[in-house]
Amino acid sequence: MAPPLELEVNGQKYPVHSDPDTRLLTVLRDELGLTGTKYGCGEGQCGACTVLIGSSPRRSCQMPIGEVVQPVTTIEGLEKNGHLHPVQQAFLDLEAFQCAYCTSGMIISSVALLAQKPNPSPTEIAQFMQGNICRCGTYPRIVDAIQQAAKSMEKQAR
Amino acid sequence: MSTVAKKFTHEPERYEFRERPIHHFTLHRRDFFKFFGAGIAVFALAKDSPATQESGGGRRNHSDELPKEITAWLHISEDGSVTAFTGKVEIGQNIRTSLAQSVADELRVPFESVRMVMGDTALTPFDMGTFGSRTTPTMAPQLRRVASAARDLLLQTAAKEWNTAPEKLVAANAKITDPVSGRSATYAELARGKTLAQNLPDEDPMTPASEWTIAGKSLPKVDARAFVTGRHQYTSDLRPAGLLHGKVLRPPSFGATMTSCDLSAAQKLPAAVVVHDGDFVAAAAPSESEAEEAVAAIRAQWKETPQPSSSELFPYLKQNVDTSEHSDLTQSGSIADGLARAAHRLDSTYTIAYIAHAPLEPRAAVAEWKDNKLTVWTGTQRPFATRDALADAFHLSNESVRVIVPDTGSAYGGKHTPDAALEAARLARAAGKPVKIVWTREEEFTWAYFRPAGVIEIKSGVAADGTLTAWEFHNYNSGAAGIGTPYTVANQHIEFHPVRSPLRQGSYRGLAATANHFARESHMNDLAHAANLDPLEFRLKNIADPRLRDVFQAAAKSFGWPAKKSRPGQGFGIGGGIEKGGYVATCAEISSDDYSGAIRVVRAVTAFECGAIVNPDGLRNQIMGANIMGLGGALFEAMTFDGGRITNARFSRYRVPRFRDVPDMEIILLDRKDIPSAGAGETPLVGLAPAIGNAIFDATGVRRTTLPLAPRT
Numbered sequence: 001m002a003p004p005l006e007l008e009v010n011g012q013k014y015p016v017h018s019d020p021d022t023r024l025l026t027v028l029r030d031e032l033g034l035t036g037t038k039y040g041c042g043e044g045q046c047g048a049c050t051v052l053i054g055s056s057p058r059r060s061c062q063m064p065i066g067e068v069v070q071p072v073t074t075i076e077g078l079e080k081n082g083h084l085h086p087v088q089q090a091f092l093d094l095e096a097f098q099c100a101y102c103t104s105g106m107i108i109s110s111v112a113l114l115a116q117k118p119n120p121s122p123t124e125i126a127q128f129m130q131g132n133i134c135r136c137g138t139y140p141r142i143v144d145a146i147q148q149a150a151k152s153m154e155k156q157a158r
Numbered sequence: 159m160s161t162v163a164k165k166f167t168h169e170p171e172r173y174e175f176r177e178r179p180i181h182h183f184t185l186h187r188r189d190f191f192k193f194f195g196a197g198i199a200v201f202a203l204a205k206d207s208p209a210t211q212e213s214g215g216g217r218r219n220h221s222d223e224l225p226k227e228i229t230a231w232l233h234i235s236e237d238g239s240v241t242a243f244t245g246k247v248e249i250g251q252n253i254r255t256s257l258a259q260s261v262a263d264e265l266r267v268p269f270e271s272v273r274m275v276m277g278d279t280a281l282t283p284f285d286m287g288t289f290g291s292r293t294t295p296t297m298a299p300q301l302r303r304v305a306s307a308a309r310d311l312l313l314q315t316a317a318k319e320w321n322t323a324p325e326k327l328v329a330a331n332a333k334i335t336d337p338v339s340g341r342s343a344t345y346a347e348l349a350r351g352k353t354l355a356q357n358l359p360d361e362d363p364m365t366p367a368s369e370w371t372i373a374g375k376s377l378p379k380v381d382a383r384a385f386v387t388g389r390h391q392y393t394s395d396l397r398p399a400g401l402l403h404g405k406v407l408r409p410p411s412f413g414a415t416m417t418s419c420d421l422s423a424a425q426k427l428p429a430a431v432v433v434h435d436g437d438f439v440a441a442a443a444p445s446e447s448e449a450e451e452a453v454a455a456i457r458a459q460w461k462e463t464p465q466p467s468s469s470e471l472f473p474y475l476k477q478n479v480d481t482s483e484h485s486d487l488t489q490s491g492s493i494a495d496g497l498a499r500a501a502h503r504l505d506s507t508y509t510i511a512y513i514a515h516a517p518l519e520p521r522a523a524v525a526e527w528k529d530n531k532l533t534v535w536t537g538t539q540r541p542f543a544t545r546d547a548l549a550d551a552f553h554l555s556n557e558s559v560r561v562i563v564p565d566t567g568s569a570y571g572g573k574h575t576p577d578a579a580l581e582a583a584r585l586a587r588a589a590g591k592p593v594k595i596v597w598t599r600e601e602e603f604t605w606a607y608f609r610p611a612g613v614i615e616i617k618s619g620v621a622a623d624g625t626l627t628a629w630e631f632h633n634y635n636s637g638a639a640g641i642g643t644p645y646t647v648a649n650q651h652i653e654f655h656p657v658r659s660p661l662r663q664g665s666y667r668g669l670a671a672t673a674n675h676f677a678r679e680s681h682m683n684d685l686a687h688a689a690n691l692d693p694l695e696f697r698l699k700n701i702a703d704p705r706l707r708d709v710f711q712a713a714a715k716s717f718g719w720p721a722k723k724s725r726p727g728q729g730f731g732i733g734g735g736i737e738k739g740g741y742v743a744t745c746a747e748i749s750s751d752d753y754s755g756a757i758r759v760v761r762a763v764t765a766f767e768c769g770a771i772v773n774p775d776g777l778r779n780q781i782m783g784a785n786i787m788g789l790g791g792a793l794f795e796a797m798t799f800d801g802g803r804i805t806n807a808r809f810s811r812y813r814v815p816r817f818r819d820v821p822d823m824e825i826i827l828l829d830r831k832d833i834p835s836a837g838a839g840e841t842p843l844v845g846l847a848p849a850i851g852n853a854i855f856d857a858t859g860v861r862r863t864t865l866p867l868a869p870r871t
Contacts, residue, residue, distance in 0.1 A: 018445075026446060030403075035395035036388020038567075040518050041599040045809035048518055075388035088386040095378060095775065098783055099250025100385035101518040101567030107386060126817035133809065135518045136250050136568055137786025138779065139820045 005065060009034065010077030020066025024058075025049045027065050028074060036075035036104045040133070047132030050105040050112075057112035059131075075104035078111065086156065087111050090149035091142075098136035106132050110146045119150050190355070194233050194241070197349040198315075200308040202230040202300045202358045229283055230297065232261065232304045234312075238332060238346030240265060240272045242301055245285025245542060246293050247277035248565040249573070251839045252776040253293045255380045256373075259772060260298045263372040264305035264365055267332040267345065274380070277563030279545045279556075287540035289571060289665055291738040291837025294772060298835065302364045311356055315348050367770035367831040374831075376775030381565075392567050393537045394522040398592045401524070402431070402442040404585040405449040406595070407456050408605060411802030412661070413463040420457040427452050431589040442585040442593045465802035466660045472509045475613050475635050475657050483656040486638050493617065496628025496649030500619025502688035503628075507615050508677040510636050510865045511796035512608040512661055516814055519567020520602040525582035526592040531558045536579045537566035547576040548583055570787070571665035572606055603807035608797055609666035610659060612636020614677040624689045624699050631678070635659060637670025640737045640844060643678060645700040661799065667784070668840045671737040672791060672847060676865055679733035679848030684861060693732055693852065694719055703736065705767055705830075709743040710734055712765035712826050717745035727752060728760075729857025733848030739836025740768040741828075744785070744845030746821075748853040757868040759789060759819075759850055765826040766842050769833035781825045781842040788843035790815045792850050793868045 004015035009032060018027050028034045028051070037060055040048030044059035051060045054070035078085035084092065087110045097103045106129070113120060113128045120128065125143050134142065190199065232242045242261045248254040258272040265272075275281050277288075285297075309329045316334040317324040320341060328335045335342040367374065384390040409416070419439060424432045430443045430452035441452035466474045497503055523536035532554065538544045538561070545561040548554070566573065578595045586593040597605070612635045619628035629647040635657035642652060666672075686696035694714050701707050713719075714732065721730045727750045734743030747761040766781050794813045798805045806812045847865060854868075855861050862868070 022447070029395075030397075030445065033397065034388075035391065035397070038392075038519070039394065039596065040520075041809045043599070043808055043810055046518065046599075079387055084383075084386065091386045092378075092382055095382065095779060097250075097382075097385055098252065098779060099517075099519070099566065099568035100390065101250075101392065103385050104388045126820070129817045131816075133518060133814055133816060135516055135570075135787065135814060137783035137789075137815065139786060139815075139817050140782060140823060141779070143817070 007065060007068060008071040010073060011071070016065060018065060021064045023061055024051065024063040024065050024068055024072070025060040028060060028072075034074050034076050038101055038104055040102070040105075045131070045133075046102075047105040047109060048102050050108045050132065052108060052112060055112065055115050057109045073108070075107060078107065085111065086152040087114065087146070087149040090145040090152065094141050094145045094148060096138055096141035096145040097134075098138055102132060102134045106134065106142055110142070110149065113146065114150055114153060118154065120146065122147070191353045195235050196351060196353050197233055197235040198308060198311055198352055198354045199231060199233045200304045200311065200356050200358060202304045229285070230300045230304055231283060232265075232301065232308055234308060234345055234349045236346060236350045238271065238344055238349065240267055241275055242272060242304070243275045243282045244297055244301065245277060245282045246297050247288045247539060247541060247563040249288065249537070249539065249569040250566070251293075251780065252379055252773065253288075253297075254565065255377060256294065256772045256776060257298055257301055258380060259373045259375070259377055260302050261305045263370050264302040265309055266329045269372050269377055271332065277541045278560070279541050279562075280560040284542050287543060287574065289539055289574070291740070291840050294768075294835050294837045295739060298772065299364065303358055306364055307356060307358050311354060312345055312348050315352070315354070316343055319343075367835075370770075373772050374770070374774075376773055379776070391564060392519050392522070393524060393535050393564050394519060394567075394594070394596045396524045396535055396564070396594065398524065398526060400591045402444055402585070402589050402591050402593045403446040403449045404440055404442040404582055404593045404595045405446070405453040406581050407439040407453050407458060408601065410460050411462050412465055413802055414460040416458055417461050418459040423457065424452045424455040427455065431585065432456070433585055433588045435584060438581070438584060440581060440585055442589045462802060465799075467800040468511075468796070468798045469800075471611055471660070472613050474660060475611065478658045479634065480656045480658050485656065486641075486654040488642065488652045489650060491649030493628050493630045493649050493651050496647070497617070497619045499621060500627045501622040502685065503617070503619045504681065504684055504688060505617050506681055506684065506863060507613065508680065508863045508865075510612040510614070510673040510676070512611040512663070513666070513791050513795045514603055514608060514797060514812065515570040515572025515606065515666060516603070516812070517568040517570060517572055520597040520599060521573065521578040521606065522594070522596040523578040523582040524592060524594045525579065525586040527586055527590070530554075531560070532583055533560045533562065534579045534583055535562045535564055536582075537569065537573055538563055538576065538579065539569050539571070539573045540576075543574075544576040544579050548579060551580055552583065552587070570667040571669070574665055575607065577605070599809065600807045603812060604804045607662040607664040609791075610636050610663040610670065611661075612670065612673050614673065616677060616681045618681060618685060620685045620689050622689070624691045624696055626685070626700050633670065633674060636673040639669035640671030640674040640735060644703060644706055644736045645682070645697070646702045647700070661797070667787065668737070668843050671735075671841065671844045672788065673865065675733065675735045675737075675844040676847040676851065679735065679845070680851045680861065680863065683731070683848070683852040683855060692720055697732075705741045706734070706736055708828060709741045709765040709767050712828060713743040713745045713763050716765070716824060716826055717763040719745055721747070727857055729853040729855070731849045731852025731854070731856055733852060734845040737841040737844055740766060740838055740841035742766050742841050742845045744849040746846065746849035746853045748850060748857060750854060750857045755868070756871045757793060757850070757854060758871070759793070759821040761822045762846065762849070763824040763826065764842060764845065765828060766838065767828035767830060768836040768838045768841070770831045770835045771827060771829045772835055774827060774829075777827060777838055778825050780838050782823060784840065784843035785823060785846050786815050786820060788846040789819060791865060792847035793871050794866045796866050796869060
């Protein structure tokens with residue numbers, strides 16, 4: 001049997017026994033027990049499985065673990081010492097969800113957007129987030145939450 | 159006026175599953191307190207149940223056995239915490255929060271001290287299901303009455319202990335206080351050491367909406383933090399020890415029957431448990447990929463049968479009226495007379511495609527057997543019906559099956575059927591280990607069920623002054639919800655014709671109200687055009703119900719109706735109606751690209767009135783979401799199928815609304831504290847499609863009579 005791969009997820013290193021072509025989503029959920037990242041379509045079309053690899057948003061349902069070389073951040077890795085990430089806080093404050101099944105992917109994509117573009121316009125947000133589906137239709141609240149998070153991150157950075 | 163409302167707000171819908179007798183409940187009083195701890199409990203009984211009739215209501219339940227027709231209950235424990243029990247389920251519509259608000263409000267306790275136990279067949283009373291926008295109008299008042307009775311019981315308890323009259327005491331902030339003596343006791347103190355159980359009095363007064371303090375406010379969603387941190391566990395996230403993943407072999411096409419099945423290759427895989435039971439063939443294995451591998455190794459032969467395709471759907475529906483089921487018909491006056499008196503007559507046909515619910519969490523279930531008892535966690539809108547289906551399938555008593563519904567990744571009317579639960583349970587029984595089934599997106603798009611497609615034909619007449627004279631309306635297959643016109647017409651013939659549907663079809667958010675409003679409101683616009691009247695003015699002229707008038711006027715005012723066009727391709731439309739006790743009107747602005755024909759919805763204003771509002775922010779979220787979901791069915795969603803196969807069973811081929819599709823949206827809430835609350839999860843979406851269709855007509859002069867209106871957009 002081949003030696004286990006090593007994955008760094010949320011700052012912790014894990015030996016992973018699945019085949020290198022196993023999708024990251026499956027390993028996160030079924031092997032590491034990190035179920036915050038969701039299955040929605042299996043074809044990279046809905047964004048529910050979005051994680052950060054390095055600082056890029058990637059569809060974990062499309063990503064073989066053998067190709068993951070940078071650290072992975074999932075929804076479980078955003079909260080630090082009991083403090084929510086500003087994006088999580090903004091989603092919470094504006095209640096930018098209903099059933100919330102898309103929320104992990106939405107939050108991760110938003111974090112990636114704000115890392116690239118600290119002050120996005122509503123049009124830029126819609127453009128960047130186009131690959132994330134919220135079937136409950138909370139899109140306008142998500143746009144508002146991203147803008148609120150941008151403001152609070154700007155304040156924190158000062 | 160009230161007859162209009164009465165006629166159309168509680169219309170039976172054949173695609174909802176039918177109501178059945180309340181189920182017997184088997185918990186005994188002593189077991190109840192053993193299980194939930196000492197304290198005070200109050201039970202709501204179904205109307206007309208023998209227990210309420212025999213006891214005359216209001217009296218204590220002296221028998222040891224709890225009444226059999228409990229619909230909700232509430233328990234105040236010795237530490238003062240309040241737990242309310244209901245068989246309803248949380249699927250994103252936010253009732254875990256709104257129901258707790260009603261309980262806290264009526265019981266006079268802080269919102270945070272109320273916990274809702276929902277959708278667990280072992281702990282909650284029977285409920286037929288969470289659908290039809292019934293939670294707010296039926297379950298919230300039941301829980302309120304229960305809370306009110308519990309408050310009375312606490313007042314009586316305190317009065318007895320203090321040797322005074324309950325009327326002289328005040329219940330507030332989880333305390334009973336005697337304003338004269340200044341003495342007070344917390345609910346916790348009063349509940350201590352008690353095992354008091356009471357049935358709900360017949361007519362216990364509830365706090366009127368004008369005096370609500372906790373209900374009526376925008377309180378945040380219960381457990382919201384668990385959702386933004388990924389900690390909430392949906393059914394698909396559960397991982398009990400020893401869990402196997404299951405996969406089901408699906409037929410190649412609808413109507414296909416298995417002629418042979420060779421399991422030998424699959425059975426050679428060491429990790430897999432393979433099951434062949436009747437037409438059910440499936441495998442379970444420690445990993446999803448091993449289960450997939452096992453199913454792929456099954457050699458099955460199928461006999462396929464000819465199936466209609468989506469390109470021939472609408473003629474097919476007209477040709478396949480199911481005469482074995484009787485049609486629904488309401489009739490008054492004479493259509494011939496009405497048409498004879500008309501100055502303008504119109505005759506139009508509208509078509510509505512099948513669409514998918516596409517809940518982002520697909521159907522999922524986890525099943526576990528222990529000592530011949532079965533527990534299934536599953537995202538369903540009908541936990542008790544799922545339990546009954548499991549009990550039937552495995553020849554168990556209902557008491558041997560427990561169904562638990564974790565707060566679910568949406569449903570929209572799509573999670574009524576027990577399929578995933580049955581599949582997981584059958585595999586788990588064979589494997590002797592817990593099994594999880596999570597449908598793939600393709601399975602979800604293919605083997606669930608669809609919103610019914612339909613054909614609607616309307617013949618109408620209008621007098622020279624704009625008064626409607628005749629209204630003949632035939633709906634083939636789509637459904638009877640919202641089929642009655644809210645406009646005053648002396649001569650009506652409104653009929654629903656059941657059809658042998660080529661696809662599996664069922665409930666959907668808004669049901670046929672979307673199709674019926676689309677047809678009716680498109681047609682009303684064309685009648686206004688024929689009579690040379692403004693579409694809003696024409697509607698108001700024919701509306702008797704002031705609540706409907708109010709929402710039309712509120713939407714129009716905020717939208718700036720009638721609006722002036724400022725650029726080519728711009729158009730404005732309006733649509734609305736009454737359904738499930740809610741009143742809605744939507745104004746839309748679209749822009750049409752002359753060259754490509756693409757349609758973009760630029761702006762939408764929706765006014766909604768559902769009586770007294772329980773949680774304004776939650777309601778706004780629902781109305782916004784309903785309109786955005788409705789945008790998909792209005793513009794581009796449609797199932798395509800050929801040879802018994804769905805040909806667009808993926809998000810890359812089935813377009814749903816995304817960020818860039820969202821117009822500028824405004825929501826106007828009309829809060830009527832003088833009217834009992836109606837549900838709001840469905841009706842807000844029915845005005846949008848006709849408003850868009852009418853705006854397209856305004857922009858282009860072309861009437862589009864199909865849903866979706868702009869499939870190539």
